[in-house]
Amino acid sequence: MSLYEQIKQKIYQRLEESLIKAQEAGELSFKEIPDFVLEEPRERQHGDLATNLAMTLTKQAKKAPRDIANILIANLNTNGTWITSCEIAGPGFINFRLNPLWLIEVIPEVIRQKEGYGAVNIGKGEKVQVEFVSANPTGLLHMGNARGAALGDSLATLLSMAGYEVSREFYINDAGNQIYNFALSLEARYLQQLGFDVPFPEAGYHGEDLIATVKRIIDKDGDKYVSMEEDVRRDYLVRFALEEKITGIRETLEKFGVFYDVWFSEQSLHSSGYVQETINELENKGYIYEKEGALWFKSTLFGDEKDEVIVRKNGIPTYFAADIAYHRHKFARGFKRVINIWGADHHGHVARMKGAMQALGNNPDNLQVILMQLVRLIQDGEIVRMSKRSGQYITLDELIDEVGKDAARFFFIQRDPDSTVEFDLDLAKSESADNPVYYVQYAHARLCSIMRQAKEMGYELSVEPSPEQLELLTSQEERDLLKKMADFPGEIALAAKMAEPHRIARYALDFASLFHSFYNSHRVLVDNAQLRTARLGLIISIRQVLANAMRILGVSAPEKM
RNA sequence: GCGCUCGUAGCUCAGGGGAUAGAGUGACGGUUUCCGAGGCCGGAGGUCGCAGGUUCAAAUCCUGCCGGGCGCACCA
Numbered sequence: 001m002s003l004y005e006q007i008k009q010k011i012y013q014r015l016e017e018s019l020i021k022a023q024e025a026g027e028l029s030f031k032e033i034p035d036f037v038l039e040e041p042r043e044r045q046h047g048d049l050a051t052n053l054a055m056t057l058t059k060q061a062k063k064a065p066r067d068i069a070n071i072l073i074a075n076l077n078t079n080g081t082w083i084t085s086c087e088i089a090g091p092g093f094i095n096f097r098l099n100p101l102w103l104i105e106v107i108p109e110v111i112r113q114k115e116g117y118g119a120v121n122i123g124k125g126e127k128v129q130v131e132f133v134s135a136n137p138t139g140l141l142h143m144g145n146a147r148g149a150a151l152g153d154s155l156a157t158l159l160s161m162a163g164y165e166v167s168r169e170f171y172i173n174d175a176g177n178q179i180y181n182f183a184l185s186l187e188a189r190y191l192q193q194l195g196f197d198v199p200f201p202e203a204g205y206h207g208e209d210l211i212a213t214v215k216r217i218i219d220k221d222g223d224k225y226v227s228m229e230e231d232v233r234r235d236y237l238v239r240f241a242l243e244e245k246i247t248g249i250r251e252t253l254e255k256f257g258v259f260y261d262v263w264f265s266e267q268s269l270h271s272s273g274y275v276q277e278t279i280n281e282l283e284n285k286g287y288i289y290e291k292e293g294a295l296w297f298k299s300t301l302f303g304d305e306k307d308e309v310i311v312r313k314n315g316i317p318t319y320f321a322a323d324i325a326y327h328r329h330k331f332a333r334g335f336k337r338v339i340n341i342w343g344a345d346h347h348g349h350v351a352r353m354k355g356a357m358q359a360l361g362n363n364p365d366n367l368q369v370i371l372m373q374l375v376r377l378i379q380d381g382e383i384v385r386m387s388k389r390s391g392q393y394i395t396l397d398e399l400i401d402e403v404g405k406d407a408a409r410f411f412f413i414q415r416d417p418d419s420t421v422e423f424d425l426d427l428a429k430s431e432s433a434d435n436p437v438y439y440v441q442y443a444h445a446r447l448c449s450i451m452r453q454a455k456e457m458g459y460e461l462s463v464e465p466s467p468e469q470l471e472l473l474t475s476q477e478e479r480d481l482l483k484k485m486a487d488f489p490g491e492i493a494l495a496a497k498m499a500e501p502h503r504i505a506r507y508a509l510d511f512a513s514l515f516h517s518f519y520n521s522h523r524v525l526v527d528n529a530q531l532r533t534a535r536l537g538l539i540i541s542i543r544q545v546l547a548n549a550m551r552i553l554g555v556s557a558p559e560k561m
Numbered sequence: 562g563c564g565c566u567c568g569u570a571g572c573u574c575a576g577g578g579g580a581u582a583g584a585g586u587g588a589c590g591g592u593u594u595c596c597g598a599g600g601c602c603g604g605a606g607g608u609c610g611c612a613g614g615u616u617c618a619a620a621u622c623c624u625g626c627c628g629g630g631c632g633c634a635c636c637a
Contacts, residue, residue, distance in 0.1 A: 037577085039579090046580070052579060052618090065617070090579085092617080305564070308635095313635060318634095345631055374630080414575085415575090420566090424573090438599060439599075446596085449596070506576090520601040524596060
């Protein structure tokens, strides 16, 4: 538990004791201790911590909140809590002021824990899987995938900082109808490139990348597939193209800073019989019925709007069947918690997938689906409609080349997944320096610059400041920074609990802002050796915490820019 | 039509039932003999979509309405 959490918990406990003491003395009557908060007030003048306890008791105690507050304060034991004063304010808040010296302990803490500072153990080593992007391997990655990649990867890092054992997984949709369509498109392109006049399939994939792929096949094998059986030809073309595509996807994601632990093939679920086995399992449990020649899953039993086809009339299982098998497989692999990042256009699947998990005997709450609104791309002041079929989309590769990995990742991670974001491409290209990521990176580079100069001036950076020296950090700017650093573990715990990495982006911005303010009003490399040592300890700690936050966001922490 | 979701400053977006709703950006004014001015400081800018309800207290929770996005296939 972080220092800050320990202090807060102590005060919580003392408040409850005060309540009980007041009741025993007959000063206050209540049945149960209400839920109350102890938090940092927004306004600094309201002290370091404030509680609404008195206000939550008004009904039970039948007294005015300010009177209750008085009684509570009178019965409060503040020994060993760092509290220096309590006052009643506003409608009945109790505001506490703390001895600022508690904050200096954070610097040795950061210096000792280094990149581990901020880590908490709410996960207790539990196995969690985050599945994200899982784009169809029939095309290139686009803006929506970019958002999913940034979000999923940061969430995974965040969860591991919070004590979970995290696995990143990419589900490869290498089976089904779309692959069949893909094969037909490849075949048409192949034959067209060799000069045959064949039509391109109506529902085919129009992307230019297919033509490039086909050209490579021709470079390698020439026209030898022209004379072959259709099935053999398509099978070869698809296998070649898929391998190429998946490799490309992997390389692009790695360029974006995203590395997966597992690449899971949908086809493997079909080949191994796991899909069929899963369907049998559901059938044995009585959740399957036949209608109009197809097999249906009774998803309405689990709150879905309608039942879903699981095996088509033609005997081929649907995508849904494979997906159920896939998620069953995840839990069978021992994951206690499974998180999926899906585009908002898939929200209709959430209820039925959870239902399917419940039908198979898993707790549906252990499957968490994070829906991400789609990215609206603006170019020349107009919305660009993205479609894979039409081949009109901005690829992740282009985004990385033109906007930059760090700027793009920060842009996506800053926003709540629920908000539809507008991405103005022209703005991002021409003025990418506007992206707030540079603000944070600049702070980091500046901190490194101070450290470089300190070194040049012959100051030792590895000396841990003494408590006496740290007590010299008394300015408002310094205290704000110390406080923010002390908050970091709590922020990680909260962000992990809520699965909201965008909180860390907010934290990094706020923290960088506090540093810039400090920098503009105080010098670090002063002549006074005591103060200088303390401030060096401070900036070493700030740099560390900032770097730790940036690592969660997946953006680099440059020493110079 | 039904379901999910969003509506907060000119624009892009934060906001854990709490006190005077914030940040970035844009426009405006100030700031460099001194560790990185890609910075800092300042004022201006708001019916938190609308209307009810719950509560000591609502941008936040509930209901209805309005507006945008998405979904409602034997596609994935």
